Amino acid sequence: MLKTRVIPTLLFKDFGLVKGKKFDSWRRVGSAMQAVSVYNMRDVDELIFLDISASPNGAEPDFEQVEELARECNMPLTVGGGVNKVSDIRKLLEVGADKVAINTAAYYKQGLVEEASKLFGSQCIVASVDVSTGSGEPEVVACCGTKQTGLRPVDAVKRLEASGAGEILLTSIDNDGLMNGYDIDLIKSVVEAVSIPVIASGGAGTYQHMVDAIVVGGASAVAAASIFHFTECTPSQARDYLRLNGIPTRK
Amino acid sequence: MTVKSVAILDHGLCNIHSIARSFEQCGANVSVVTQAKDICSADRLVLPGVGAFSATVKILRAGGYEDAIKEFAKIKERPLLGVCLGMQLLADTSEEGGMETGLGLVPGRVVRLNASKGERIPHVGWNEVMLRSQSRLFSDIPNCSDFYFVHSYKFVCEDNYVIGVTDYCGGFVSAVSLGNVSGVQFHPEKSQGFGRKVLNNFMLA
Numbered sequence: 001m002l003k004t005r006v007i008p009t010l011l012f013k014d015f016g017l018v019k020g021k022k023f024d025s026w027r028r029v030g031s032a033m034q035a036v037s038v039y040n041m042r043d044v045d046e047l048i049f050l051d052i053s054a055s056p057n058g059a060e061p062d063f064e065q066v067e068e069l070a071r072e073c074n075m076p077l078t079v080g081g082g083v084n085k086v087s088d089i090r091k092l093l094e095v096g097a098d099k100v101a102i103n104t105a106a107y108y109k110q111g112l113v114e115e116a117s118k119l120f121g122s123q124c125i126v127a128s129v130d131v132s133t134g135s136g137e138p139e140v141v142a143c144c145g146t147k148q149t150g151l152r153p154v155d156a157v158k159r160l161e162a163s164g165a166g167e168i169l170l171t172s173i174d175n176d177g178l179m180n181g182y183d184i185d186l187i188k189s190v191v192e193a194v195s196i197p198v199i200a201s202g203g204a205g206t207y208q209h210m211v212d213a214i215v216v217g218g219a220s221a222v223a224a225a226s227i228f229h230f231t232e233c234t235p236s237q238a239r240d241y242l243r244l245n246g247i248p249t250r251k
Numbered sequence: 252m253t254v255k256s257v258a259i260l261d262h263g264l265c266n267i268h269s270i271a272r273s274f275e276q277c278g279a280n281v282s283v284v285t286q287a288k289d290i291c292s293a294d295r296l297v298l299p300g301v302g303a304f305s306a307t308v309k310i311l312r313a314g315g316y317e318d319a320i321k322e323f324a325k326i327k328e329r330p331l332l333g334v335c336l337g338m339q340l341l342a343d344t345s346e347e348g349g350m351e352t353g354l355g356l357v358p359g360r361v362v363r364l365n366a367s368k369g370e371r372i373p374h375v376g377w378n379e380v381m382l383r384s385q386s387r388l389f390s391d392i393p394n395c396s397d398f399y400f401v402h403s404y405k406f407v408c409e410d411n412y413v414i415g416v417t418d419y420c421g422g423f424v425s426a427v428s429l430g431n432v433s434g435v436q437f438h439p440e441k442s443q444g445f446g447r448k449v450l451n452n453f454m455l456a
Contacts, residue, residue, distance in 0.1 A: 002370075002419055003377040003397065043443055045377060046399075070268060076399055076441045093301060096268040098441060099401070118348065121303040121336065123373040123401045166373045166403070197371045220371055250377045250397050 001248045004214055005045040005221035006238045008228050009201060010035055012051045012065075012081070019229050021177035023130070023145035029229045032065070036072045044235045045250060046076040048101070048169065048199075048223055050128070052144045054082025055104045061088055063095050070096025078169075080128055084109060089116050093124065101169055103128040104142040106160060107149050117164025126199075127165035129156060131186055132173040138186060145173050153186060154193045161194045168194060169223065172202035179205025179226050187217030199223050207233065207241035214247055255454050256280035258293030260320075262302075262310045270299050270334065270450075273440035277451045287315035290323050295453065300335025300438060304361065304404070305348030307336060317354065324356050324432050330456040331356070331432045332388075338427065338434025339406055347404050357429045359408030364420040372420070373403040380415040380425050380437065388426065388433050388452050389414065396445045398425075398437035406436065431456075 010032060011018050017035055018026040029035075032049070039047055049069060054061060061082045070077055079092050080101025089100045100120075105112050106127050117125045131153045132141045140151040149156070157168050170190050172183035182203040191198050197220035200213040204224035213219045227233045239249035257279045261267045267283055274281045274297075284290055298320070311317045324331045333341045342353040345361035353361070364372050377397040382389055405423035415426035417436070425436045433453070439446035 001379065002374065005376050067268070071272060073269070074273070074441065074443050074447070076401070076438070090263075093266040094268065096266060096272075098266060098269065098301070098438070118303055119306050120301060121347075121403070123375065123403055124301055166401075167375060195366065195371055196373065197375050221376065 003045070003248050003250045004242060006210065006235045006242070006249065007046045007048055007199065007221055007223040008039055008044055008235055009048045009050065009223045009225040011225060012049065013053045018052075019177060019225050023173050023176055032069055033072065036069045039235070040072050040074055042234065042236060044075060046078065047073060048078045048080070050101065051081025055143050056146060060084065061092055063091050066092060066097060067095035078126055080126070085112065086115055086119065089120060093120065099124045099126050099167070101126040101128040103130065104147070107140070107142050107151065107156070113160060113163040113165055117166065122164045122166035125165050126167045126169050127157070127160040128169040128171070129153060129160070130171045130173050131183075134174070141173060154189050157190050157194050161196050165196065167197045167199060169199045169201060175203030177226050178203060181205065181209040182213040182217060184212055184217045187213055187219050191218035197221065207238050210238055211242060211245045211247065214242070215245070254278065254280045255294065256282065257295040257297060257454065258282045258284045258290065259297045259299060260290065260316065261285050262307060262314065262316060266301050267299050270297065270440040273447060273450055274454070277447060277454055279454050287319040290316065290319035291327065293323065293329070295330045295332070295456070296320070296323055298331070298333040298337030298340055300337055302336050303348050304336065304339060304345040305351045307340065308351050308353065311340070320354060321356070328431050330453065332453050333434035334440070335402060335436060335438055338436055339404060341427070341432060341434050342406055342408070345404065356432045357408060357412050357427050357434065359406050359412065359427070361404050361406055364403055364405050364423065366420055370420055373401055374419050375401045378417050378419060380417055382415050383413050386414040386426070386428055387456055388428065388435070388449055390452050392445050392448050398439070398442040398446060400437045402436060406434070
């Protein structure tokens with residue numbers, strides 16, 4: 001049986017890992033290299049590494065950094081941040097990424113997701129979708145929460161799926177870092193709109209929040225950062241808790 | 252003991268770092284092959300994953316790799332391992348990206364996974380491999396161990412080539428073997444300990 005994944009997210013900004021609240025007030029939480037080796041040792045299901053300053057700074061992905069991290073990863077690694085063209089994706093795969101997350105360019109670079117999924121296969125193209133309800137209705141926001149797209153999440157994910165994205169990484173900016181739970185309604189609406197796997201992100205503060213995102217929201221996987229940075233919780237205990245609640249996870 | 256060597260084909264659409272590193276961790280002498288002429292001198296050959304079938308096959312053909320791989324497998328009869336897309340390339344045909352001809356090293360065809368209720372495609376994540384026959388590749392690996400998968404297509408072939416199956420979308424073939432040629436649908440290089448064991452077993456072939 002397919003196991004539900006618990007995926008730590010590592011956010012990289014300038015020189016190290018950070019974690020914020022609502023995509024703001026970033027706190028430093030240590031070195032990327034250290035985090036990757038610890039998670040590798042702890043046998044996590046998968047890792048997501050996002051360089052959140054790349055797109056706002058107009059920078060390309062830091063390929064050397066990814067290469068160093070990937071060397072420590074005996075589990076799948078999704079890399080995002082600053083992915084703007086096919087050659088970025090090719091290079092990230094070359095240096096050891098298994099999947100590439102595309103966010104800002106998915107909305108502003110016409111045809112990128114389509115071309116990338118044709119070349120490298122849908123299975124390695126993750127569409128990263130950040131959603132804010134700041135303006136009242138849920139809206140997709142690009143460029144690390146700074147650029148409103150005017151797109152409704154449901155319309156955006158349908159379009160991304162049709163373009164060949166293989167997974168949706170769905171982050172609620174409103175819930176990010178608050179540890180009060182995922183945005184279940186948002187997850188539900190996106191899960192119902194597409195038939196590709198949806199990774200829920202933004203808001204996990206307890207293992208029960210993860211159960212809710214999976215059982216009520218219908219997410220195929222849960223991503224989390226704060227809960228692993230700021231509490232004693234571990235991905236392995238999360239998997240145990242999920243399993244006790246009837247959700248298949250890796251032992 | 253002499254260090255055993257393995258060549259990994261780099262046709263430009265793949266992530267070869269992970270798998271190269273995993274083989275190095277197994278103690279293998281790893282070379283990355285970019286030229287068709289270097290394929291035949293290898294002791295063991297790996298066709299890695301990631302990439303779309305039709306885009307990859309076109310590159311294999313244009314770069315002269317196809318004939319070299321066939322010579323390696325059929326005439327030299329040396330050990331060949333296909334990983335993920337690499338396993339699918341062993342088939343006769345695939346419907347991914349329009350009907351395409353494969354390497355024809357393990358009789359079979361590649362078709363899209365067909366989701367049952369509640370299932371999503373691609374099949375992404377950790378899932379069990381149920382062993383169907385004795386194989387060197389899975390030697391000392393417990394039945395129903397978890398491996399990491401990420402794919403939208405499956406290999407369809409006769410039972411006698413099947414060494415492992417996995418329960419998703421009505422069940423699919425997750426490992427095949429025919430003589431010196433074998434393939435796994437999952438990513439051993441991303442499957443922690445048991446994945447490493449599969450690569451180790453391949454090095455002993």
